[in-house]
Amino acid sequence: xxxxxxxxxxxxxxxxxxxxxxxxxxxxxxxxxxxxxxxxxxxxxxxxxxxxxxxxxxxxxxxxxxxxxxxxxxxxxxxxxxxxxxxxxxxxxxxxxxxxxxxxxxxxxxxxxxxxxxxxxxxxxxxxxxxxxxxxxxxxxxxxxxxxxxxxxxxxxxxxxxxxxxxxxxxxxxxxxxxxxxxxxxxxxxxxxxxxxxxxxxxxxxxxxxxxxxxxxxxxxxxxxxxxxxx
Numbered sequence: 001x002x003x004x005x006x007x008x009x010x011x012x013x014x015x016x017x018x019x020x021x022x023x024x025x026x027x028x029x030x031x032x033x034x035x036x037x038x039x040x041x042x043x044x045x046x047x048x049x050x051x052x053x054x055x056x057x058x059x060x061x062x063x064x065x066x067x068x069x070x071x072x073x074x075x076x077x078x079x080x081x082x083x084x085x086x087x088x089x090x091x092x093x094x095x096x097x098x099x100x101x102x103x104x105x106x107x108x109x110x111x112x113x114x115x116x117x118x119x120x121x122x123x124x125x126x127x128x129x130x131x132x133x134x135x136x137x138x139x140x141x142x143x144x145x146x147x148x149x150x151x152x153x154x155x156x157x158x159x160x161x162x163x164x165x166x167x168x169x170x171x172x173x174x175x176x177x178x179x180x181x182x183x184x185x186x187x188x189x190x191x192x193x194x195x196x197x198x199x200x201x202x203x204x205x206x207x208x209x210x211x212x213x214x215x216x217x218x219x220x221x222x223x224x225x226x227x228x229x230x231x
Contacts, residue, residue, distance in 0.1 A: 069102015127156030
């Protein structure tokens with residue numbers, strides 16, 4: 001696939017990784033901004049940066065195929081407290097696969113997976129990771145490793161007895177292209193012990209990602225222009 005105007009940025013894995021690290025650094029910088037205007041920018045930029053980080057993967061010239069489908073896991077988790085202040089989600093490993101489609105269809109039921117903890121601040125659509133969770137989960141079957149990098153949250157809400165978190169990132173499977181994907185985590189239990197929890201990672205179709213990438217680039221320009229006018 002060829003996207004004019006982005007070839008120089010996306011040509012070669014090293015250039016892509018440098019640019020992705022730049023995007024993540026921008027996200028963390030916005031996360032640390034505590035003034036009211038900065039909080040508004042946080043909510044806008046976190047989504048834009050996640051779109052760009054995922055969308056640029058499709059600009060790389062590669063022979064492998066993108067990952068398709070979705071995979072669901074079940075397990076238990078705890079939260080350090082309610083969302084708003086820094087909230088850490090701790091997974092009681094291992095979690096286990098429940099069902100898979102597409103590329104994940106061959107993953108056996110009850111395959112053990114390792115989930116890594118992450119911390120976020122804010123509540124609802126204002127929720128933001130304090131740092132990317134790379135990988136958020138991973139497991140290996142034979143010579144094939146499956147994993148997912150959680151790069152940004154789109155929503156996060158935790159209260160006693162219930163949690164609901166969603167986000168975006170990059171799915172990885174040995175032999176396939178890194179592919180943008182969505183992430184969802186739900187839990188129910190007592191206080192902040194969520195004994196009945198599930199998580200689903202679903203890939204985002206290539207055409208949709210390309211459209212979102214272009215939209216993201218436009219939004220970055222608009223946000224930067226408005227910020228310049230206000231300063």
